Amino acid sequence: MRVDVAFVPATSSGRFTGRHYALGVTNPGRNSTERGDFSPSWAPPASPDDVERALIAEGYLPGEGLSTAIFLAIELRRPLFLEGEPGVGKTEVANVLARSFGSDLLRLQCYEGIDAHQAIYEWDYQRQLLYLRAHDRRSDSPPIGEDELFSERFLIRRPLLQAIAGSGAVGSAPPVLLIDEIDRADDEFEAFLLEILANFSVTVPEIGTFRAEVVPVVILTSNRTRDVHDALKRRALYHWVEHPDFDREVAIVLSRAPEAGHQLASQVTSAVQALRSMGLYKSPGVAEAIDWARALHALGRNSLDEPSASRTLGAVLKYREDADRARPELAAIVENAISRG
Ligand SMILES: Nc1ncnc2c1ncn2[C@@H]1O[C@H](COP(=O)(O)OP(=O)(O)OP(=O)(O)O)[C@@H](O)[C@H]1O
């Protein structure tokens, strides 16, 4: 497949809107008329605080610096590259942004061997074949031309093309393009992504060039199983997502599993943070803290105790070796968590 990438001058990504606030009048000097390229119906965030409020309204509690990084990514129209340990909330950033914008989330899950076909577009060969066969049966119909066979009706749009071709008119909310776990893809794919992210335009030789009317907000994530090339990092803004501190993690657990109650949420968080400090093979993330609180609640517990913690350890540790290391420490961890929570 040949994929040409043409240069397109960046357009403004519009103003921030979403279900929770529309900044139509709160942002003088940065309105649509002055910037001249979007309608007042959609407002980008005016400040990192605006971003923070929007994330919190969607149930996401950002750590230090994340709201500023998101604000700048939107404002400067640069991809945001999020790295961090598993389960610290990298992928969720894209989900909550799309929800907050009220726009589409296009997700490209990377894996070893992923190529341009899976990322941009493919021809639907099966449907083309069926169409040809059906046509052949009708002896009176004129022959099918290549134009007809390689037209939009047989084009399967993959996430990158969806993000570029499917963006709304200038002035509408940008779609959110999540390129998840880029560290799993190989170098060639990275180089190819770099070109797409530079131009936001894709040429399908048989059809023509698709250009993004509204530049998508791009979130790249990595668990750092390998280092991503500097060229890609240079194009993006970078933010390392830290594990939350105690108070924030309790608040996250409570926001995702409110049924657990404050006492259980605090004790589980304390125990998870203690397990995290043990240098296990697979340290538990925030997702595991949420799952553990839910599991204990499902068993009717509203506070942590050693036998229940031991029985439900599979909600928080996913390797036998880690569980074997943790079990002898569990009584002390639980005792400490109870005295703290
Ligand atoms: N700051 C946060 N606020 C609210 N929920 C959070 C936060 N951080 C993590 N979570 C929750 O934790 C879970 C895991 O988050 P997510 O899948 O985004 O992690 P991740 O960093 O992408 O992990 P992985 O590297 O394994 O893909 C989600 O259910 C998410 O809602």
Ligand SMILES: [Mg+2]
């Ligand atoms: Mg993820």
